[in-house]
Amino acid sequence: MSELTLTILRLGLLVALWLFVFAIVGVLRGDLYGTRVTQRVRRGTEPSGPIPGASPARPAALKAGMLSGRRGSHPRKLVVTEGPLSGTSLPLRSQGTLIGRSPECALVLDDDYASGRHARIFEQEGRWLVEDLGSTNGTFVDNRRITAPTPLELGTTLRIGRTVVELAR
């Protein structure tokens, strides 16, 4: 094998290594701009005006389905829709799901406005209920501070401090 071939192979390996590195850096560059601003035109059936909240880009059809069509079906998990843990989901347990800052809770909130043991979601007679466990800043269901166990439906918003959770299937 000629010396030239050997040299090409030798330097080729170094070049290939660096191309690999640059390829990765290229992929990561896209990752750095994790959020981007896009223009979208809503369909006419949408309620007019800007919607405050986390996920305005959501297709309208899905929203309609969640809010109306399947209201009777049974929720099986809890989804955080707003706050530092946004996107987290966890299964609902019939014996009760504890929410708060304490590490023993099922949903541990990293939120200065939440209490250690803040609220509990539990099942009773086929329905999910939430009760406040004597929190300082209160628990809100559909923006009303609750004082007694309150039933939760699919899509009902439950707010604890800066965190908003919903039931989902």
Added chain:
Amino acid sequence: MNAPIRRLSTFVALLFATLLVSTTIIQVFLAKGLNAREDNRRTLLSTYARERGQILVGDTPIAVSTPVSGEFKFLRTYPAGPMYADLTGYYSFYGAAGGLESTENALLSGSSDKLFYRRVSDLFTGRKAKGANLVLTINAKAQEAAYDALGDQRGAAVALNPKTGEILAMVSKPSYDPNALASHDLAALDTAYKALNGDPARPLVNRAIAGNLYPPGSTFKVVTAAAALSSGRFQPDSVLPGPANLDLPQTTVGLPNSGGRACGADDKVSLTDALRISCNTAFGWLGMELGGDALRQQAAKFGFGDQLAVPMRVTASSVPAELNKPQEAQSAVGQYDVRVTPLQMAMVAAGIANKGVVMKPYLVQSVLASDLTTIESGEPSTLSEAISPDVAAELTTMMTSVVASGTGTAAQMDGITVAGKTGTAQHAPGAAPHAWFISFAPAENPTVAVAVVVEEGGTAGNEASGGRTAAPVAKAIMEAVLR
């Protein structure tokens, strides 16, 4: 918790940056020093893995790498053994040393910048990379004659082509066998090196250019005569005082002639005769007349004090400065602290032979690539114009008389006029003198100039003189070149 994680990321980036810096320092800035370390086995292996260039005299290699089996791919061998040892040096595990192996290492190993384009072309043609070959200016017959004529005596001999400066022969005795030092057997190598390095005769030293400097003795009278003639105040037939013993001012010790007799009738002698019979008193007087500075200047014109490389470094010869009167007298006859290399005295002879022009001595005739195309060739160049052509002609005539009827008759050759000068240099009280002879021939159109020194009289001991001990060696060398 994201802010501290981001700060931790910065810290991690710093850690990696540190590693990049430390790596760079080692692989770029320290690499050269690391590779040059004596205990670096990788360097050793890689240099032994490449075929080193040959050193050639004519067509005959005197240093050649032969492939062997084993971890080290090539063994450096020196077919002529000790004869060329002081020229080649040796190539050992501890690096190249002693001669061309060391000074021309870059060319021989193939790493020289001069070989860059050749390396690139080797890459494309698929030729195996080899070091460059060196062809020397040495005349093999002259080298052999010098080596044999010196025999077992300690000393050195140098022969030059006076017209070009080519070094035709260079021998230093005792010599050594470089093959023993090139051995791949580490234990044998160590034993050989320790023996050579510990030898009081110092065989590893090249006496011709880099040994102890010698007092030149009476051969220096040629330089004194050159200064006298160049001054315009003296002619070859100028009459000088030549008593048996020259009184020196400021001291009770005089400067005697070696035979203890006056150099001529009425203590008078001509300059030519003074040189012919090597009259100390006349030259001592001349030294005081001319002064130390004139002697120094004349010597410098012959190359004294120059830093020469042939390409091995040549120790500079010297005439001391700020001499008082007695020192001037002694220096004029090559005693006191005048110190020379045999090469320098050969250059004095060559300068006179070449109409006063001293050529720069050199050893490498040409550098050949592995495909025998010439990369470089040695070109004659003028070192200095030491004396005028007229003075050179006068000195040549005077030196011819030395061989014809003076102290240097032992250098006579049939049918060839030889010009020469003997020297018998005292160097230590009680020790036998160094025997010197410098010469060139043929006197009409010189093609070889020689300097020979035999330390402490050689085999003749206290009976030694330049004429008896050194002149036959010079004659043998000149004959080898001329016949």
Added chain:
Amino acid sequence: MTVVSRFAPRRGRNVELLLVVAATAIVLLAYVNVGVNTHGEVPSSLLVLGGGFLGIALAFHLVLRWRAAYADPILLPVATLLNGLGLVMIHRLDIAHGRSIGEGMALRQLMWSALAVGCAIAAIIIMRDHRVLRRYTFTAGLLGFVLLLLPILPVIGSDKNGSKIWISLGPFSFQPGEIAKIILAIFFAGYFVQTRDALSVAGRRVLGLTLPRARDLGPILVAWVLAIGVLVVERDLGSSLLFFGLFVALLYIATERISWIIIGLTLFAAGAYAAYLMFGHVQTRVLLWLDTFSQEALATSDQLAKGLMGMGAGGMVGTGLGRGRPDITYFAESDFIIPSFGEELGMVGLFAILVLYALLVERGLRTAIGARDGFGKLLAAGLAFSVALQCFVVVGGVTRVIPLTGLTMPFLSQGGSSLLANWVIVAILLRISDHARRPVPESGPTPIGEAPTQVVKL
């Protein structure tokens, strides 16, 4: 209408596939280099080995498509490439030492690679959510310390290369520190998530620095005693630094208090200095570090010197794989694999390898930032940082930044326990990143603005 939308739909699985194929191609190119430089021909086993290697990597990739579709797409290719380069170097050293494929270390390493990837795949499949690990916080704590201290035990602990960080059980030898690294990261993450509130309570201020309360100093003192114990008894600065560094880093992340770092570094520096004054073996290590080429140091060990000379021989672009002499250095395939790469790939190649490690760590830390739960954040950050610290300790050791220690280079070095541990780390990071990058589920509008919220800040 201007809408800010989350940029999440890119799962990156196709990018990952391309990069895995590219990584395999580079490994095979390296393998060809070794073949032509040592035997003058392209190795005949190229396609078989290449196919097998690609198969292992693709299996992992497919499992990710199936079970962790949103996992980070960079981690797997980088780990694959590093693992493969390590295999090639070990194979190359087998050739230099005249070992055949059958008796060589490369084959064993290849089997370990397959086993390690298998374990990582199993971890991805079994562990659907990294938060289950939190349940084992204290079990992990106990196990971690036991593993860390196991090599001290008289019968099974063994002394290799001056450090007591190995255990031998019959024919198997094993570096428990590698596994301990993961287990301790789980423990520290779980423990700090629980105690972070207490640990971050401010104590008195000294010189503008808010110190923690004296009674909260307990855990760090325990960790410090253990770290110094490892340094003195196991004679290993690397493990000690790794373990204590991990502890302090996670403590800092959990509490966000810089004072913990200062306390930690001060403690460690003081302890290490005291150990230097008191113990001969620590002094020897320091001598070898500071004055590598002195007669005294060379008489003790010329390993570091030989490694440095190897790197020097490599220079900028290296000798080429198979054309240098990395085998001259002892442990050229494990602790000194970085000088081996430095020699044959040169500074240019070594930089690429270091950047690959940096990218791996960066993805780990990015995962930590993206993680949605505190435990995940701490665990990802801890694992990523431990890899970074280990690289620093190893490469810093062979390039004379810090004293040399006996740790192995993640993925590159020969050794089963190291491979296993690092592939499991990658698996855990992939699992956490899948969780972190999974898009937020769609939900209904939440008109908070109208709420008559009573807010009382605690």
